[in-house]
Amino acid sequence: MLNDSKVKELKKFAIKIRMEAMKAIGHLGVGHVGGTLSVADVLAVLYGEVMKIDPKNPRWRERDWLVMSKGHAGPALYAALALKGFFPMENLLTLNRPGTTLPSHCDRNKTPGVDMTTGSLGQGASTAAGVALGNRMSKIDSYTYLILGDGECDEGQVWEMALFAAHRKLSNLIAFVDYNKQQLDGYTKDICELGDLGKKFEEFGWFTQSIDGHDVVAIYEAISKAKAQKEKPSMIILNTIKGKGVKAYEGSLKNHNCNVSKEELESILAEFEDQLKALEEC
Numbered sequence: 001m002l003n004d005s006k007v008k009e010l011k012k013f014a015i016k017i018r019m020e021a022m023k024a025i026g027h028l029g030v031g032h033v034g035g036t037l038s039v040a041d042v043l044a045v046l047y048g049e050v051m052k053i054d055p056k057n058p059r060w061r062e063r064d065w066l067v068m069s070k071g072h073a074g075p076a077l078y079a080a081l082a083l084k085g086f087f088p089m090e091n092l093l094t095l096n097r098p099g100t101t102l103p104s105h106c107d108r109n110k111t112p113g114v115d116m117t118t119g120s121l122g123q124g125a126s127t128a129a130g131v132a133l134g135n136r137m138s139k140i141d142s143y144t145y146l147i148l149g150d151g152e153c154d155e156g157q158v159w160e161m162a163l164f165a166a167h168r169k170l171s172n173l174i175a176f177v178d179y180n181k182q183q184l185d186g187y188t189k190d191i192c193e194l195g196d197l198g199k200k201f202e203e204f205g206w207f208t209q210s211i212d213g214h215d216v217v218a219i220y221e222a223i224s225k226a227k228a229q230k231e232k233p234s235m236i237i238l239n240t241i242k243g244k245g246v247k248a249y250e251g252s253l254k255n256h257n258c259n260v261s262k263e264e265l266e267s268i269l270a271e272f273e274d275q276l277k278a279l280e281e282c
Contacts, residue, residue, distance in 0.1 A: 002049070002216075002217055006049065007217060008279060008282065009048065010220075011216055012276060012279055013044040013047075014040045014041045014044035015272055016083055017040040017043055017044055017076055017079045017080050017083065018036075018244075018272060019079075019272040020079035020082065020089070020092055021037070021076045022036075022037075022246075022260070022269065022272075023093070024075050024079070024102070025075055025260055026261075026262070028097065030260065031257065032072040032074075032075070032256060032257045033243060033249055033257070033258060033260065034180070034242040034249060034255035035073045036072075036074075036076040037076070037242070038178050038180045038213070038241060038242050038244050039068075039147060039178050039238075040244070040245070041219060041238075042176055042213060043077065043080045045216050045219045045220050047066075047083075047084050050220070050223055051064040051066065051145070052064045052142065053113075055085040055113070058086055062140060062142060064145065065116070065128070065142065065143075066144075066145045066146075066147070067115060067116040067124045067131065067147070068106050068116075068147050069124025069125055069128065069146060069148050069149070069152060070124075070148060071105035071117075071120075071121075072105055072119065074102070074104065074119075075102075077114065078095070081111070084113075086113035087112050104119075105118060105119030106118045106119065121152040122152060122156070123157060124146065125148060125158045125162075125175075126160070126161045126164075128161075129164055129168075129173060129233075132144040132165070132170045132172050133170060135172065142172065143174055144173050144174070145174050145176070146173065146175040147176050147178060148176065149178055150194060151182075151183025151184065151188055153197065154191075159204070162201060162204040162205075162206065162233075163204060165233040166205030166206055166232060170233045171229065171230045171231060171232060171234070173233040174227070174233075175233065175235050176236045176237075176238050177237050178238055179197065179213065179239050179240060180241060180242035180244075181242070182253065182256070184256050184257075185253075185256070186253060187253075197235075197237055198237045206232055206233050207229050207231075207232040207234045208234070208235045208236075209222045209226070209234075209235070209237065211239065214240060214241070214244055242256075245275070246268050247271065248264075248268075
């Protein structure tokens with residue numbers, strides 16, 4: 001159970017992830033803002049409380065792994081890693097620039113702390129299952145965490161992985177769907193209706209839960225429940241808002257990838273500062 005101090009700490013961490021990710025995107029002037037902002041809370045819980053990691057030794061063999069299958073949310077992952085000390089904070093401002101170690105999509109060969117190269121949607125699902133199986137075969141006591149996009153679940157490869165992981169009883173695999181109900185060019189319900197995702201994964205043999213994806217306590221408790229059962233892979237449906245934390249982006253169908261001007265960035269950062277101040281006054 002998280003105490004009040006830890007809850008506040010994780011909420012602040014999530015805001016800081018959003019803030020640093022937006023600084024990076026704003027410095028470049030363009031980026032995937034919507035899906036970057038919606039995964040900040042789960043990253044805050046994973047890197048702030050749950051995962052077994054060592055920033056000084058990113059390839060530590062006994063570590064937990066994170067596969068950001070929706071690789072375009074890389075800026076959020078980079079912000080979390082920088083805040084945890086995997087690399088200098090100033091590197092965030094090199095996002096997607098020539099010679100950077102922080103490309104638009106995640107690349108394990110470039111970025112300290114990135115466990116798997118991703119971006120071709122669906123493929124991160126398979127690699128995460130492979131990591132979980134490999135670590136279990138090597139008798140390594142670790143978890144593999146996988147973050148999928150809801151639009152990404154249109155990919156058949158996701159469901160091939162779901163069958164495989166259930167068949168292999170990969171209880172050391174805990175996956176999340178960032179269910180913000182939007183994808184690149186519209187609502188998921190209009191492009192390819194997903195139906196009841198939790199029920200579908202359950203029918204595929206997974207232990208499933210559906211929670212508020214912006215509630216750090218709910219996220220932590222869902223992960224704890226997933227770890228408590230040892231027979232199935234786990235799927236946690238994160239009901240989220242694309243563009244969460246920035247009023248101008250929340251609910252917008254133009255927030256997947258967009259330009260961010262210097263003036264807009266200043267307004268966004270002021271919004272985050274107000275959120276941090278409100279937390280301090282709680």
